[in-house]
Amino acid sequence: xxxxxxxxxxxxxxxxxxxxxxxxxxxxxxxxxxxxxxxxxxxxxxxxxxxxxxxxxxxxxxxxxxxxxxxxxxxxxxxxxxxxxxxxxxxxxxxxxxxxxxxxxxxxxxxxxxxxxxxxxxxxxxxxxxxxxxxxxxxxxxxxxxxxxxxxxxxxxxxxxxxxxxxxxxxxxxxxxxxxxxxxxxxx
Numbered sequence: 001x002x003x004x005x006x007x008x009x010x011x012x013x014x015x016x017x018x019x020x021x022x023x024x025x026x027x028x029x030x031x032x033x034x035x036x037x038x039x040x041x042x043x044x045x046x047x048x049x050x051x052x053x054x055x056x057x058x059x060x061x062x063x064x065x066x067x068x069x070x071x072x073x074x075x076x077x078x079x080x081x082x083x084x085x086x087x088x089x090x091x092x093x094x095x096x097x098x099x100x101x102x103x104x105x106x107x108x109x110x111x112x113x114x115x116x117x118x119x120x121x122x123x124x125x126x127x128x129x130x131x132x133x134x135x136x137x138x139x140x141x142x143x144x145x146x147x148x149x150x151x152x153x154x155x156x157x158x159x160x161x162x163x164x165x166x167x168x169x170x171x172x173x174x175x176x177x178x179x180x181x182x183x184x185x186x187x188x
Contacts (some may be wrong), residue, residue, distance in 0.1 A: 003099040005030035007129075008137070009157045012067070014048070015059040017111070018118045021051040024076045025086055026118070026161030027153035027173050028169060029097045036174040042093040043162050054122045065131060072159060077124040083104050087116075091128040104129045107168060137168045144175045151178065 008028045014021040027042040050176025052058075066073045083090070094102065106112030113134045120127050141148065152174045 003057055004031060004097055004106060004134075005099050005104045006030050006032045007094065007098050008105045008165040008169050009113050009116065009132055010161040011115060012161050014062050014117060014188065015053060015057060016062060018114050019055070020058055020062070020115065020172065021048055021056045021117060022046050022059050022083060023048070023073075024161045025090060026165045028092060028162065028165040029102075031171050032172065032176075035177065036158065040093075040097055041162060041165075044065065044086040044089060045076050045078065045080045048077070054083065054119075056083075056122075069159065070073070072157060075087040083119060084125075087120055087123055087125055089114075091125065091167050093128070094128040096178060101133060102129060103133050103135050105135045105137050105140075105168070105172075107137050107164075109134045137172065141171055141175060144178075147178060148174060155162065 006029065008030060010026045011022055012024040014023060025042070029040065048058075079134045085188050105115060115130070117127055148171050152167075152171060154163075156166065158164070
């Protein structure tokens with residue numbers, strides 16, 4: 001089995017930074033160079049109380065923001081797992097599906113990766129990736145936002161972590177495709 005070189009993380013939370021409650025974790029393996037997404041993916045909804053038991057907090061503004069999407073929030077709170085169990089499962093998934101030197105992508109390393117790194121630390125679990133392999137989708141796509149709006153529609157449901165992760169991968173692949181296969185004047 002060919003192991004994936006890249007992994008896109010997306011989490012949904014009840015806060016804006018390290019130390020907040022994690023609602024849901026998604027991880028989609030892919031090959032950055034081959035424009036190929038993994039058939040297997042990881043997705044687990046997290047029990048809020050299991051996060052609070054480890055000292056993770058709820059931000060009132062973020063909770064209010066979620067109340068504007070009650071159907072999605074309700075689905076994210078179904079079939080939940082403890083945060084500890086989800087982290088153990090994510091570690092197994094990464095070790096099974098990904099190369100040892102996998103690049104870990106997130107919309108911003110100061111968010112997805114940092115929050116998960118803190119959660120692993122709180123549970124005294126080893127981080128299943130090397131910190132030096134963390135990558136930022138936002139930086140990768142910087143300057144191409146208008147081009148992506150024109151050439152790539154979002155499919156799925158916004159703020160669903162699997163759909164967000166897949167869209168971030170498709171965005172990276174689209175930028176690669178457009179920049180490698182286009183003449184300079186076509187990129188306007």
